Amino acid sequence: MDWFAKAPLDAHWLILGGTRRGKSALLQLRARALMKRGVEAITAIDPHGEFVRFVAEWAANPHNGVSSRVLHVFNVGSNFVFGLNPLYTRSLRPSWEDCHDAANVVLSSTESFFDQASQSTPRVGRISYVAAFVLARHNLTLLELPQLLSLGADEVRRALLQDFDNPIVRCELEELQQMATRTPREFFSVVESTKNRWVRWLADPRLARILGQKK
Numbered sequence: 372m373d374w375f376a377k378a379p380l381d382a383h384w385l386i387l388g389g390t391r392r393g394k395s396a397l398l399q400l401r402a403r404a405l406m407k408r409g410v411e412a413i414t415a416i417d418p419h420g421e422f423v424r425f426v427a428e429w430a431a432n433p434h435n436g437v438s439s440r441v442l443h444v445f446n447v448g449s450n451f452v453f454g455l456n457p458l459y460t461r462s463l464r465p466s467w468e469d470c471h472d473a474a475n476v477v478l479s480s481t482e483s484f485f486d487q488a489s490q491s492t493p494r495v496g497r498i499s500y501v502a503a504f505v506l507a508r509h510n511l512t513l514l515e516l517p518q519l520l521s522l523g524a525d526e527v528r529r530a531l532l533q534d535f536d537n538p539i540v541r542c543e544l545e546e547l548q549q550m551a552t553r554t555p556r557e558f559f560s561v562v563e564s565t566k567n568r569w570v571r572w573l574a575d576p577r578l579a580r581i582l583g584q585k586k
């Protein structure tokens with residue numbers, strides 16, 4: 372099996388075999404080998420969900436050494452789609468730009484969910500951006516998002532007021548910064564509603580099962 376794991380990234384495969392001869396198992400080995408090598412993302416078109424579920428469970432297990440990057444799972448219709456942790460930045464001390472990019476990836480990839488949840492306000496989007504930025508900076512994952520947003524909004528508020536001196540986002544965040552300074556109570560309630568939205572997303576039972584939190 373070693374040659375299979377080490378084959379070039381651009382190799383093409385056609386796997387033929389009778390029923391129950393191990394075609395799916397072979398594909399899973401290939402996916403694991405690619406993740407071990409640190410590929411950016413894997414796309415699996417998997418109508419029955421059998422492949423993705425096993426690979427995601429394997430990846431979520433810290434013993435397999437890839438879980439700091441993995442653990443971002445989308446539920447699209449009745450199928451699973453999963454990719455690598457979008458908050459992973461390849462660096463223990465990520466740059467401002469790395470965190471900015473990671474936060475934007477998270478926001479755009481969850482946008483449709485929050486649109487469906489309706490009443491999506493720009494403030495919620497901006498708080499989410501700041502929170503995702505802070506998580507990326509501290510090498511954390513989306514699973515820590517509810518805790519971050521639960522700390523009386525203090526950490527988010529501190530980050531918002533101190534860490535965003537960058538001109539690219541300064542204008543965008545100005546209104547929020549004023550709110551955090553002048554009307555902390557209102558700010559707190561926006562953080563609360565942002566948290567509630569994310570908790571609903573993260574509480575999808577299929578997500579929890581793949582993350583190993585539920586049987």
Ligand SMILES: Nc1ncnc2c1ncn2[C@@H]1O[C@H](COP(=O)(O)OP(=O)(O)OP(=O)(O)O)[C@@H](O)[C@H]1O
Nearest residue numbers: 387388389390391392393394395396397398399421
């Ligand atoms: N190398 C292996 N050694 C031992 N058992 C294996 C091996 N590869 C697969 N198996 C087992 O054989 C069974 C069938 O494997 P798998 O599901 O990969 O087959 P498949 O060819 O994809 O079948 P299907 O045509 O039904 O999709 C599974 O229970 C799997 O765990």
Ligand SMILES: [Mg+2]
Nearest residue numbers: 393394395396
């Ligand atoms: Mg199969």
